[in-house]
Amino acid sequence: MLNALDRLMLEKVADLHEIPQGAFNIRKNGAGVQRNTTANIDIVTKADKSGIDVIVKPFTVGESVHIPVIVTADNINDVVYNTFEIGEYSDVLVVAGCGIHNPGTNASQHDGIHNFFVRKGAKLKYVEKHYGQGEGQGQRILNPRTFIEAEEGSTIELELIQIKGIDRTKRDTEIRLMSEARLVVTERLLTNKDQEAESNISVEILGANSSAQIISRSVAQDNSKQEFNFDLVGRNKGRGHIQCDAIIMHNAQVHSIPKISAYHSDAQLIHEAAIGRIESEQLIKLMSLGFSESEAEDVILSGFLK
Amino acid sequence: MLNALDRLMLEKVADLHEIPQGAFNIRKNGAGVQRNTTANIDIVTKADKSGIDVIVKPFTVGESVHIPVIVTADNINDVVYNTFEIGEYSDVLVVAGCGIHNPGTNASQHDGIHNFFVRKGAKLKYVEKHYGQGEGQGQRILNPRTFIEAEEGSTIELELIQIKGIDRTKRDTEIRLMSEARLVVTERLLTNKDQEAESNISVEILGANSSAQIISRSVAQDNSKQEFNFDLVGRNKGRGHIQCDAIIMHNAQVHSIPKISAYHSDAQLIHEAAIGRIESEQLIKLMSLGFSESEAEDVILSGFLK
Numbered sequence: 001m002l003n004a005l006d007r008l009m010l011e012k013v014a015d016l017h018e019i020p021q022g023a024f025n026i027r028k029n030g031a032g033v034q035r036n037t038t039a040n041i042d043i044v045t046k047a048d049k050s051g052i053d054v055i056v057k058p059f060t061v062g063e064s065v066h067i068p069v070i071v072t073a074d075n076i077n078d079v080v081y082n083t084f085e086i087g088e089y090s091d092v093l094v095v096a097g098c099g100i101h102n103p104g105t106n107a108s109q110h111d112g113i114h115n116f117f118v119r120k121g122a123k124l125k126y127v128e129k130h131y132g133q134g135e136g137q138g139q140r141i142l143n144p145r146t147f148i149e150a151e152e153g154s155t156i157e158l159e160l161i162q163i164k165g166i167d168r169t170k171r172d173t174e175i176r177l178m179s180e181a182r183l184v185v186t187e188r189l190l191t192n193k194d195q196e197a198e199s200n201i202s203v204e205i206l207g208a209n210s211s212a213q214i215i216s217r218s219v220a221q222d223n224s225k226q227e228f229n230f231d232l233v234g235r236n237k238g239r240g241h242i243q244c245d246a247i248i249m250h251n252a253q254v255h256s257i258p259k260i261s262a263y264h265s266d267a268q269l270i271h272e273a274a275i276g277r278i279e280s281e282q283l284i285k286l287m288s289l290g291f292s293e294s295e296a297e298d299v300i301l302s303g304f305l306k
Numbered sequence: 307m308l309n310a311l312d313r314l315m316l317e318k319v320a321d322l323h324e325i326p327q328g329a330f331n332i333r334k335n336g337a338g339v340q341r342n343t344t345a346n347i348d349i350v351t352k353a354d355k356s357g358i359d360v361i362v363k364p365f366t367v368g369e370s371v372h373i374p375v376i377v378t379a380d381n382i383n384d385v386v387y388n389t390f391e392i393g394e395y396s397d398v399l400v401v402a403g404c405g406i407h408n409p410g411t412n413a414s415q416h417d418g419i420h421n422f423f424v425r426k427g428a429k430l431k432y433v434e435k436h437y438g439q440g441e442g443q444g445q446r447i448l449n450p451r452t453f454i455e456a457e458e459g460s461t462i463e464l465e466l467i468q469i470k471g472i473d474r475t476k477r478d479t480e481i482r483l484m485s486e487a488r489l490v491v492t493e494r495l496l497t498n499k500d501q502e503a504e505s506n507i508s509v510e511i512l513g514a515n516s517s518a519q520i521i522s523r524s525v526a527q528d529n530s531k532q533e534f535n536f537d538l539v540g541r542n543k544g545r546g547h548i549q550c551d552a553i554i555m556h557n558a559q560v561h562s563i564p565k566i567s568a569y570h571s572d573a574q575l576i577h578e579a580a581i582g583r584i585e586s587e588q589l590i591k592l593m594s595l596g597f598s599e600s601e602a603e604d605v606i607l608s609g610f611l612k
Contacts, residue, residue, distance in 0.1 A: 234581070249571050250571060252571065255566075256566045256577075257565040258564075258577075259562070260563075260579060263559050264554075265554050265555050267554070267581065267582075268581070270582075271562075271580075272579075273566060273577050275568040275575045
């Protein structure tokens with residue numbers, strides 16, 4: 001059922017060289033094509049709308065769920081609602097991600113709307129990779145929305161990566177942290193040509209002693225535009241740190257707007273942001289080692305986005 | 307014409323213990339009360355609206371202009387438009403500032419709307435202090451608006467200080483930097499009780515090799531609210547750096563929203579912001595030296611706002 005192109009796309013977005021171990025659900029051009037569940041992880045098709053419920057039993061440790069989405073036709077507009085119940089004291093990896101190969105002239109779009117309930121003491125690592133390619137002129141559009149409720153003592157690690165080839169993206173990520181919850185978000189974004197990317201991340205420190213760290217790195221090339229709206233709110237004792245760094249090249253534009261708001265005298269919030277070019281010292285050093293200028297740039301950029 | 311209260315207010319906002327040297331214009335309760343001009347600095351009453359034109363001749367070096375405003379009655383709503391022509395290659399100090407003593411039950415408000423034209427190669431230091439007191443319940447409100455056009459090679463230093471006693475303030479500061487212009491803004495703000503303060507600073511790097519540095523420090527106590535909107539735009543080769551630090555205490559709220567936008571690949575923009583409480587290590591150290599907790603807090607806060 002999966003052809004060579006499908007397999008390439010799955011590799012790009014989920015590092016899958018073969019059918020994954022454990023639970024998975026592969027979606028292609030708006031429909032599920034393959035699924036596996038395990039004793040501890042169930043995947044159930046939603047009755048009322050497009051999407052799935054992923055249910056991880058309490059105390060499930062060391063298992064993974066792969067739910068890649070691939071789009072290989074033009075004129076697709078796929079909206080999917082996925083709900084994740086991450087049971088108490090479980091420790092799981094969820095790998096999502098979407099690859100669009102658009103061969104045609106009409107836009108193809110996938111909007112993954114994800115709701116996570118990470119229960120007491122659970123650990124979740126969530127990886128989302130976005131990738132686009134295709135010989136057609138049709139735009140490749142991805143607008144993910146991710147809502148996470150992090151219950152008491154939970155630990156959440158998000159890796160949000162847009163590798164290349166996405167013409168338009170609007171990423172909305174909202175996270176609410178209850179007491180003793182820990183969050184680390186890592187975002188990596190590259191845009192080129194006339195691409196536009198907007199990333200909006202809101203984190204609310206609601207419970208005492210919770211912590212949030214958001215690290216965003218991006219490269220904007222050619223005529224592309226990037227906008228980052230990060231909103232960190234401290235309503236209780238806790239720590240939050242936003243760090244965003246962008247490398248700007250050519251005629252690109254970068255807008256960085258990280259907001260921090262403290263409503264509690266024991267909320268400690270920090271943000272740091274920088275927009276700048278590739279450091280010329282690094283370039284010169286690599287070129288003195290025999291790299292061409294564009295090779296040296298590539299080395300620096302891939303190190304930066306690693 | 308100036309009584310003891312007037313003199314106290316002048317000291318608070320302009321460090322004036324006596325009538326200043328050089329050019330000055332003292333405004334009280336909505337009307338000019340005293341003025342001096344010099345051979346190089348003229349002060350002319352505007353014909354079309356309330357306010358003055360301050361004209362500094364090219365190459366004027368080492369002179370100062372004091373233009374303090376005092377309000378000592380309630381129910382005053384004073385809007386004043388001042389225009390400053392800072393001539394080529396001059397080097398001058400402008401001390402503005404407003405003190406409100408509100409003895410009554412109705413609000414008293416002063417809005418100083420200042421337009422600066424800082425000509426080629428000129429150096430301007432502009433100091434603005436705001437202070438309020440008074441036994442009445444009437445609010446003390448100050449909404450300054452400052453626009454600065456910084457021509458080629460000019461150097462501008464702004465000190466914006468709200469000492470205490472201002473119930474509401476909305477500060478708007480907009481600066482446009484031409485090539486080789488340099489800007490340093492220092493803001494110090496303290497709010498307590500139910501006070502609210504909003505500071506909006508926009509800086510545009512328009513000319514090549516211009517630079518901007520904005521350093522904001524604030525203390526928010528009791529139920530007060532502070533909001534900072536800093537907007538740094540790089541449209542040319544240049545450097546910009548925003549740094550804002552707030553100490554939050556009691557039930558205060560602080561919102562810090564520094565936006566950086568790069569439209570040029572040689573624009574290097576950085577912002578850093580932090581909201582947090584007084585460092586407990588510092589407190590403990592001072593208390594071990596014999597200070598009470600509140601004395602130790604005072605020492606730390608005045609150091610921070612210095």
